[in-house]
Amino acid sequence: MTRPFLGFGLGLRTDHYQHVIDEKPQVDWFEIISENYMVPGGKPLANLDKIRKDYPMVMHGVSMSIGSTNPINMTYLQKLKTLIERVEPQWVSDHLCWTSVNDINSHDLLPLPYNEATIDHIVDRIKQTQDVLGRQMLIENLSSYVTYNNSDMPEWEFINEIAKRADCYILLDINNIFVSANNHHFEPEQYVNGIDSDRVMQFHLAGHSYNGDMIIDTHDHDVCDPVWDLYKYALGRFGAVSTMIERDDNIPPFDELRKELAIAEKIATKVLTSKQLKISGNVTLAGAA
Helix, strand or coil, X not given: CCCCCCCEEEECCHHHHHHHHXXXXXXXXXXXXXXXXXXXXCHHHHHHHHHHCCCCEEEECCCCCCCCCCCCCHHHHHXXXXXXXXXXXXXXXXXXXXXXXXXXXXXXXXXXXXXXXXXXXXXXXXXXXXXXXXXXXXEECCCCCCCCCCCCCCHXXXXXXXXXXXXXXXXXXXXXXXHXXXXXXXXXXXXXXXXXXXXXXXXXXXXXEEECCEEXXXXXXXXXXXXXXXXXXXXXXXXXXXXXXXXXXXXXXXXXXXXXHHHHHHHHHHHHHHCCCCCCCCCCCCCCC
């Protein structure tokens, strides 16, 4: 499969609804949080419909709990499928984690042990999920703060095996790699080098916060210089990958966030043109030859 390239996007947040509807700013696409719109009606859906007329979208979930030992939540999947039919997104993603146990949602993205038993468990659940949705999905790497004693492989190998066996794709969060590398003392470039290039469909960029020596993935700051450097490195390895910035707290005015996205565009233009890497899809990098 030729990887589609959507260009450069932003997470759609309620603070920016009216600006996007009224001004129609130059953004290639938006990512929505699926659970915010898995409802039968209301103002969020009405705004979503207006914005969808003007922009491509992807859907990103936070509550699928693909790694849980609970039975797959078919009610959730049916609601997700209904939203997919409404939005017609380019793709759908969720996190490689568990969020609930005994039907109680922790409202947190909890990590998994990296071993064969977990791979088998998750591959089966992704296959079931893709069958229900009628499409392949993307799985995202987490920011990590703990490890398991029964993990017996690095995270990148774990993700690769799941994506290959389940025949799904990867949403590679560059900030999460940086956060986990700091917290668990490995080189972030090692992670990037370990990921199968033909499975990466999207990049996330975001800001984070320091809590002593530990970094927390808070999405409440601008992207920092080391994460921009890692993004540059990832572009050199994977080529043109649809890229977006997540911001969930301390949300600035839309124009400020758009200026930050322009940094990603500038970096990508420089890296991809210097390496003469092919850009797929209908979007061309500004300034690309």
